[in-house]
């Protein structure tokens with residue numbers, strides 16, 4: 001069966017477009033295309049690889065590292081995220097501005 | 113390296129204290145979570161004041177894989193093998209908490225450590241259903257490593273057993289009892305005892321610190337005492353609100369002693385633990401660092417005691433308050449009544465010492481390592497990449513630091529040495545974070561005497 005592929009545009013890597021198969025992670029496809037993105041646990045448990053989904057939809061069944069606030073802010077985990085359609089994303093630590101917060105400073109706030 | 117053909121380390125803590133001043137220091141340096149997409153590395157720091165490269169990184173040993181989050185480390189052999197001429201302290205094991213890889217570093221050339229091999233995290237998960245390696249201790253030809261999660265990153269974890277070739281033997285423990293989480297451990301075979309502590313499951317602590325997880329019981333508050341030979345937990349003490357997140361466990365260096373200390377990090381209390389004459393284990397709280405109300409922060413801020421150690425002569429206890437930003441020295445001659453004898457400030461959330469020795473401090477006192485003679489305390493400022501990024505977000509762009517504190521071992525007291533600072537913000541591949549430190553010949557947190 002021919003594998004369905006989707007076009008994923010990495011906005012903050014010069015708008016590079018990578019082809020990602022439906023059962024391939026964005027991290028793996030980006031690496032194959034020559035982009036070393038942040039990576040650590042490689043199973044969705046640690047948040048190191050987080051980036052932003054700007055448009056499109058992904059599947060990330062094992063993405064346990066993201067809480068509701070972070071998901072609502074648009075974060076996905078590149079090590080487990082697989083595209084369901086064409087997507088635009090931003091990658092890397094430079095997208096992490098809303099990912100972390102000091103829990104003693106703003107424990108009740110949902111997002112910045 | 114004080115080997116003398118008689119096996120690694122020193123005959124006794126008293127002998128270790130006479131070893132002479134340390135010349136090199138190893139620290140892990142991390143790129144995880146910094147934006148530099150390169151592997152973490154072992155940094156060798158020159159700490160010999162007579163050397164032209166004093167207070168500088170003189171060697172960098174890169175790990176083969178990106179994303180490890182190097183954290184703590186341990187030797188293939190320590191003073192517990194002193195007198196065994198066929199053993200030598202040649203390999204430093206450096207686990208990656210996030211990848212579960214265990215990097216083995218050959219330090220035959222102390223000034224130029226070489227990467228020797230990797231025990232693959234995927235292999236460890238497949239063979240033992242364990243992940244997230246943390247504390248490494250050796251016992252003759254065996255190496256035991258605390259593992260904080262199962263293969264999916266859930267609790268309780270367990271203990272990994274490696275042989276002297278770093279091949280996986282399997283799981284070390286026979287019975288975990290009701291242990292929910294794992295973290296550090298310390299053992300003393302002479303008293304057939306081991307003590308282990310609890311952080312949380314990797315899936316909880318790796319993404320960052322959330323007070324909701326504390327409320328949901330996802331962090332530890334129990335300390336475990338073991339029958340070391342039977343490899344089973346014999347007593348667990350739930351400390352409740354007083355004992356939230358017990359991390360580093362230390363025992364007295366004197367092998368005749370059957371007691372030690374540990375800190376409950378989030379509750380910011382220090383506990384003494386001991387084995388009683390009839391074989392039971394007990395604890396008592398001996399230091400309580402009060403929370404501070406910080407303007408604009410709705411929740412009172414704990415000091416967050418992240419690392420704690422005992423001097424080689426068992427006279428002083430040191431610990432770091434990573435949120436408040438101070439390092440403390442206590443005289444523990446009276447074990448049940450530690451007396452505060454020294455304190456210095458470096459960085460921290462209270463803003464008491466934002467700049468030290470001409471460098472803006474990123475983070476605050478965190479990992480500490482004391483010289484064998486007890487006179488110099490080295491300190492680094494990073495805790496854990498995701499937690500750093502929450503509490504000290506500038507560190508990822510500016511790097512962490514290493515400082516040295518001069519300690520008065522006669523009358524007590526601490527002063528920041530004005531001539532020593534290693535700024536990991538200036539590393540050639542970009543700013544990195546420095547964490548645990550080790551001396552090539554063994555130190556006050558690596559070696560156990562039997």
Ligand code: FES
Nearest residue numbers: 040042046047079
């Ligand atoms: S690398 Fe850990 S969540 Fe993706």
